[in-house]
Amino acid sequence: MRNISLILKQFSRTVLLIAGFAILGLSAHAQGDATKGEALFKANCTTCHKIESQLVGPALGPLVTAETDDKWLTKWIQNNQALIAAKDERALKIYNQFNQQGMTVFGSFTDGDVADILAYIRADWKTQQAKATAAPVGGAAAADAGPSDLVIWGLIGVIIVAFIVILVLNKVIATLERLMLKSKGLLPEEDLEEKAPVDRMAVVRKLAKNKKFVFFVILCGTVACGSWTWVTLWNTNVHSGYQPVQPIHFPHDLHAGVMKIDCQYCHSGAYKSKNASIPSLNVCMNCHKVVKQESPEIQKIYAALGYDPKTQKYDSTKAKPMQWVRVHNLPDFAYFNHSQHVKVAGIKCQQCHGPVQTMKEIYQYSPLTMKWCIQCHKRTEVNYKGNAYYDNMIAVHDRIKRGEKVTAASLGGIECGKCHY
């Protein structure tokens, strides 16, 4: 009996296993191969679709998960135009929702291919959702990992309090000790203590009578005050290091440093105009229509433009100008032209603006004083090679012949009227 029961048990297990495998296998077949699907998705769909959010077409994750009618989905993916032409209700709804922009027809997809893709989308959406629910916990942990400002200030507070307590305690101990000594009648030190300050004052008085010393002190004082005044006056209205907080936290280190985006991609005026120009927000949108949509800083761009990332529509009534804080502020009476320096002279942006590619937030690197301008004009050699403009300049030729440096200054680059008009 026991054997039979064992056999039965084993048999039923086998059957169950087989059945289970079979079901698994079947369902696996119905769901398609997610890895295959991933490859297909990335090759064909990412231009217009994202799983978690809307791009040109709708966000596929929630949509495909909610839609259970795989047959209809397959039809739609393989030839949505046919469905629309056939006036399928659901198809028309989507079509109209997206401004009657038809989706590309993928006639080459087999039913299996579509199933693979759907499997990938559903699986990926599932993992994403799982991550999202876990994320807040992780986020909190991440926040705890670094000491917050509050903690640091708390610690400092505690140390200060402890220090005060120690001081007070020391004082108390000292008082108690003195009381003990007093009660014992042992207090000869008091006289000594009173004499010491008298002596000190005497030293000061003596020094005050010493004319050489007084002269020396006054001299030192004058020199110190003088040099302080000198430095302060020279640095009045010099704002190097000025780093205001900008309305959007724009990390130059990320864009120019890590991503290695050319300065002139955004500051396109530098090549052709006197203004390097702060890019208009449509330049940001070239990338940020897709990249990092969720970032609160990017949301500020959307808000300024009146752009809704869900519907991908601009509402100009909600648009409001972005007010950046001006960092480099040359006075009106000095004319400066970026193109002259960037295009003609071929000077690197960093020469005046500093290591922008490492700046978290932009700051003023150079003093922008006239002395600074002139120094550079005196030292920098003119980039005359290959520029026919300089061909007819006799002065340049003479200097080159004599083996002298051709600087901006030697071509009249430090004359008043060249910048002040």
Next chain:
Amino acid sequence: MDSNKKYWKGLEELNKTPEFVEKNKHEFAEPIPIEEVLESGGLLGKTPRRDFLKALGFGVGAVTLAACEKVPVHKSIPYLIKPEEVTPGVANYYSSSYDGHAILVKTREGRPIKVEGNPNDLLSNGGLSAQAQASVLDLYDVSRVKNPIQDGADSDWDHIDAFIKNELTAIKAAGKKIRIVSSTINSPSTLAVIADFVAQYPTAKHINYDAVSYTGIIQANQNSFGKAVVPHYNFDKADVIVSFGADFLGTWISPTEFIGQYVKNRNNKSLQSKKMSRHIQFETGMSNTGSNADVRIPILLSEEGIALVNLYNAISGTTLAGSKKLDNAAAENAITLAGKELLAAKGKALVVAGSNDVAVQTLVNAINSLLGSYGTTIDLDNASNQYAGNDAEFVEFVSDMDKGDVGAVFFLGANPAYDYHSGDAIKAALKKVRLRVSFSDYTDETASLCNIIAPNHYYLESWGDANAIEGYYTVVQPTINPVYNTRQAEQSLLVWSDNAVKDYYTYVRNNWDKNLLAKGGLSGQKGWETLLQTGFVKAAAKPAGSYTFSHELTAVAQTILDHSNELAAANGDKTKVQLQIFQTIALRDGSRANNPWLQELPDPVSKVTWGNFAAMSPRYAKSLGLEQGDIITITANNYSIDLPVLIQPGQPAGTIAVAVGYGRTKAGLVGDKVGENAYPFHTFRNGTFQTTAVATIKATGEQSELAQTQTHHSYEGRNSIIRETTFTEYKKNPYAASGHFDEHKTYSLWDEYERPTYNWVMAIDLNACTGCGACVVACSAENNVPVVGKDEVRRRREMHWIRIDRYYSFNEKGSLITKESEINQLSDGDLDNVSVVYQPMLCQHCDHAPCETVCPVLATVHSSEGLNHMAYNRCIGTRYCANNCPYKVRRFNWFNYWNDSRFDNYLNNEHTQLVLNPDVVTRFRGVMEKCSMCIQRIQAGKLKAKMEKRSVKDGDIKVACQQTCPANAIVFGNVNDPNSEVAKALKSERTYYVLEELNVQPGIGYQVKVRNRTELEA
């Protein structure tokens, strides 16, 4: 041989009046009250030292506190979505048109900041008038209407549209007349819109009404040749020009175009080929044209008609009934000689008259026909559309209104309540009109009488077109979004007439696609885009036909002589004068009176700014016991005004001349109450508005100082500033008068500057310059030159970097005046006959500049490119430089003109400041400024060459005054380049340098003025 002719800027200088001598002795125009301070109170007070210390202490404290302000945080606001064609910091140019001239509008970051001539413009080849240059300022005028207005209250367009449509339907049903009154419209699209409107409302009619009318010419051509047009005149084809009071270089029909034509036969190129036209002017008041004439014969208004009849007699060899000799023997002689010269130049002669009288113009037609001018100097087949006003139609319209027949009236660019001779009649008649609509963008005199103001776009905000000369079509395109809540008048008319085309842009497009593009060989979208770039199309000109006058002239002559007799009635009566109404170059008909640039532009002849005056001859004023600035009451046509007297040499005794365009009451902040309105002196006679009358004058005993710039900035009587010769003399010796042959050794205290690559210099041809003043306004627009206002001009504080000096001299009579003392022996009679030379004066950029050596802070220094730099932020305002400048071209900023409530009528509001050129800094109070030779343009030109990796080409860089000059009198360039235009111009035999003897080595060479004056003196 130095010129011994004595030139003088004003009678004060000539007569050495004590005030003039006194004023010129002082370093500054206004004495600095140092002595006053020292004598009264001041240092003699009880405790001057303590007070001084208190003031000093308080001052230092206050300044310190004021300086403790935090550095302001500047915001940078980029475009949200940058338009593709805009690069901040780079100007965009759009082609458009102004008054039928093709122009380029310079915009920066979407706002127009300057109007420049289109170099391909067929009328003036890139030259522009002062009005066109100043027009950009009006765009930002805060006095403009900001919303549509109904019954004096702001309204909105929907409301107004509904109201007007209802009214129009009712008026149409009642069968009342509807009238559209406009100044001349030559825009084909606007005319089509009006035609559509008239089709919708058949009782409607369009009336052209010009404040200063040319109906006389139109009517005369209709009578003589059956063509009711203003012909197209070709002054360039005329060897002999005789003008009777036509100010064709200043205000007559198309002056900017005529300057170019006129100068073509008088400029350097023409002189080199030993050719020069001859110009004889008979006129009363000294006009800009008269002052440029080779021979100017002053005649009374009453003599003009007789002179014309006699000229006809002289040319035709017949004698018209009623002709008589002129009492003025000199003029009679001149007429005979002019007749001979004209006949000798048959086919290349032109006679024009400024009168708006049909009879006068008919007689002129007869003379021109005899001279064979039709088909050569006068073109009736490619007529001008610039003026089409019909005076009789307008008068009829006024009487229609008065009768109560008119149900609705629309005013488009017309302001008859101000400029009709009987404004009161308009006011009374308008009350009887049910619907009164004005399209004016100002609440002007007429608009304020209307129940609806539907403000029109400014031309810089509009779509449109123009057709100034038959076959020449220019396009108007907007350069900025509408600044205020305005709507284009044509758009309004489309809406109110329920036109099938709802939008005026589409209407213009359709009209061009259908009718106009083809004329220039263009078509379709591509053609339209080409048009927007080139700015115009030109149809092939029709062959100019030759016309012969064959009508009876007896009646015509009789009308002319009758009017002469009427005017002559004033002669001999001490209280009566012959009154001439004219236009000034600056304000013209007064429609732009609210433009401060124009108000401050000195009239070329009188040099008066901010107001009009009664011009009279020195002799006549003396006989009446009047002096300059005395206010007289002028009465004519039951209307009287009080105006200050201007002593005008060259004007015959017994006449006064008064300018229209002033005395606006509702022009806006700037134009209100400047001068007096002279339009009511117009009379409606023989079917046209006429500009002559007999007036009575009476001294009021009051005084008002004219804001005149003429004797400011004097040269202390140094001669050798103006050099002049005659054409005969020039042909004999081209070097005549230029002083080239008295070379002498010069010594210099200073080192020579090296100018290795560039040496920017200028050449100014005095024979081409007509003194029109366009350069002055162009310079103000380019260089942010402030306007100072009437009071400050009176204090000699005008800020113009370039001024046109006007010098008088006596007409030689056989002998030259060799000594100054001889001037005093001249009789007053000689002052009636003077000649005029204009000289544009600006910083000469001397190589040995006297200003540079006296500046204690080196704020003005020399550059290696031959320029005299001025660093404003370095200047501390000692004014030593201005004092040491022999040319008196430096200007001191007495105020922050753009931030001072005393100058509210100019830049003191953020809105108007949008017109400032962002490439030129505004100067602060207390610093000196002067012409920089448009250094911003030089730098930009060099930079452009560097970026394109090429050398600077001659002509790449044009300075603002040169660019706008309709006469091309100014040439700028690099004299180091021997092939440059300027180098060639300076090599001319006529070149001389002003005050050459000082050896300051100025960078601007002038070319001797040549007058074609021989035969008449013979």
